[in-house]
Amino acid sequence: KSPNILFSAYKVPHPLFATFELRVQTDGSLTPKDAVIRACGDLIQELQRLDQEFTKEWELKKIAGQGRDGL
Secondary structure, three states: OOOOOEEEEEEEEOOOOOEEEEEEEEEOOOHHHHHHHHHHHHHHHHHHHHHHHHHHHHHHHHHHHHHHHHH
């Protein structure tokens, strides 16, 4: 999603070990480390929005269900 990232990939060397290798190549306007940090921050914001939307829809579904039960 970031225009500054030219390439990114990961690999898991062995499935029995909880490690992975991450490769990030940028256009030079920011370091790969900063690109990963920015991407993590963006992901956290996106997940927070998803949580809010899900909670809102869940509450609306509960309210709609209560209305049906009262009929």
